[in-house]
Amino acid sequence: MTDKRMEIEPLRMTDVAGMKQQRHCMRFPWREGNHGRLHRDGDAFFPSMLQAIAGAQNFILLEMYLVESGQVTTQFIDALLQAAQRGVRVWCLFDAFGSWGLSGHDAGRLSHPNLQLSYFNPLRLRPMFRLDRLFRDHRKLLVLDGGTAFVGGTGLSDSFAPAVFPERYWSETMVEMAGPVVTDWVESFRDVWERSTRGPLLLPPYAPAAAAGALRCRVAISCAMHNREIKRAFFIQARRAKKLVWLATPYFIPSGKNRRILRGAARRGVDVRVLLPGPFHDHPVIRQIGRRFYLRLLLAGVRIFEYQPRFFHYKAVVCDDWLSLGSSNFDRWNLRWNFEANQEIEDAGFSAQLAAMFEADCAEALEIRLADVAKPGWPGRLRLWFWSRVDQLVAYLSHSRFRNRDLFDD
DSSP states (O other): OOOGGGTSOOOOHHHHHTTGGGTTSOSSOOEEEEEEEEEESHHHHHHHHHHHHHHOSSEEEEEESOBOSSHHHHHHHHHHHHHHHTTOEEEEEEETTTTTTSOHHHHHHSOBTTEEEEEESOOOSSSTTOGGGGOEEOOOEEEETTTEEEEESOOBSGGGOTTTOTTTOOBOEEEEEESTHHHHHHHHHHHHHHHHHSSOOOOOOOOOOOOOSSEEEEEEEEETTEEEHHHHHHHHHHHHOSSEEEEEOSSOOOOHHHHHHHHHHHHTTOEEEEEEEOSOOSOHHHHHHHHTTHHHHHHHTOEEEEEOSSOBOOEEEEETTEEEEESOOSSHHHHHHEEEEEEEEEOHHHHHHHHHHHHHHHHTEEEEOHHHHHSOOHHHHHHHHHHHHHHHHHHHHHHHHOOOTTTOOO
């Protein structure tokens, strides 16, 4: 069977650069009257997502980066096929690189007149070195009937399932949204689907979601080299923060501006914390590169925690009463090359829920002290020197391909 990931024309540079004039505009406005619910770890959010799919009556939109054959993916394929068989229209958009672990058998099962499966930016051998090969759809989104949306950092992978890996599952968080903001999640999916497939997303008619709560929310997107709303929103909120700036990310290679924002907030007395993975990591090299930034952050008063029990994968930031949670890591590569989507919420109560979860994770983390990094021995100095050169080389290669300062404003 021909792999459909090789059949669709890949995303072109002009598709991203052509929207350059929008990069300083918010794609979606703030919406009032929403309800949100946090789901921590796969034993909470996977059953909720599957239950929502089982209850869908009109349409389902599923957008995922990491898709790997296994127990979790089998459950979702079964649920999506059952929905399609009862007349629900289903659209699935998987990243071609991230879904490389999806077997041909499982991909073939996603076949039904009511179900469309497409792959974002398929991999091709020729030409091999086009820059647009690097663009990836890193978003994680499930929308049901235009009334409910699940947003966060999970993938369809057994790695997130405590039932499969009780001791070493990946710690993750999803937020379930209801209310007017869900309409924007539908349109956000439409944007990426139509840009990826070159065809329209012909949804069945549906009524925009009515008010479901009291939360003020906004869909924030980042589209590769343009429209990096997620990063700009964090910069703005961190500068305004008076009480706390707490950042959780599994991949920490912050830009110079990111680091200045964190140090500046700490120096003016804000409680600044960075929660990162500890000894369990799917990319240990990235952990080593990120550690070279610890010293100056600690000297400025930033507190750094490394989570110990298992790999820590969720991506979130809390600045006083504002939070942003979704697919976006706070590293150079992610914010320059990926399509990302976060849910922003401005509400004291909801931010306190996420902050409480963050604080509980810090209690299970090792706090890095200045003495731990201030005077490394020769092996430590050699490691820092080596990984600093790797980081600088990656940054140089990234910048050298695009020298427009208006695009790269780090």
